[in-house]
Amino acid sequence: MLPKLKVMSLTDAAASRVKDIMANSEAPLVGVRVGVRNGGCAGMSYTMEYADSVKPGDEVIEDKGVTVLVDPKAVLFLLGTVMDFRSTKLASQFVFENPNQTSACGCGESVALTPASPEQAAAAAH
Numbered sequence: 001m002l003p004k005l006k007v008m009s010l011t012d013a014a015a016s017r018v019k020d021i022m023a024n025s026e027a028p029l030v031g032v033r034v035g036v037r038n039g040g041c042a043g044m045s046y047t048m049e050y051a052d053s054v055k056p057g058d059e060v061i062e063d064k065g066v067t068v069l070v071d072p073k074a075v076l077f078l079l080g081t082v083m084d085f086r087s088t089k090l091a092s093q094f095v096f097e098n099p100n101q102t103s104a105c106g107c108g109e110s111v112a113l114t115p116a117s118p119e120q121a122a123a124a125a126h
Helices: 012-023 072-078 118-125
Strands: 008-010 031-038 044-051 059-063 066-070 081-087 092-097 101-104 111-113
Touching: 008 012, 008 059, 008 066, 012 031, 012 066, 012 081, 031 072, 044 092, 066 072
Parallel strands: 008 081, 031 066
Antiparallel strands: 031 044, 059 066, 081 092, 101 111
């Protein structure tokens, strides 16, 4: 039997940044919602938005004291992903280390993703 995979996990830096976002929000939030959408030169891009409530079907990830909601349509594309937050001289951004990512465009805004295999999905369900 395969070990159970988490849909997503967070680094300490990502959790700290999500805590900052929630603390500075004017409206009450339950967390942030992560998903994927079609578009960009490589085919898909990651999405993030404030989450003021849990929507039906959301995968609720609680890690390092924060809540991340995963859009149900994105679960198979994000299975096993580690969300990080990195700062350089030019940018500060969330970065997704995703085992389902097969390529990315040169600008870094768009990625090619394949859904997790049926074996990975079955392991995550148990």
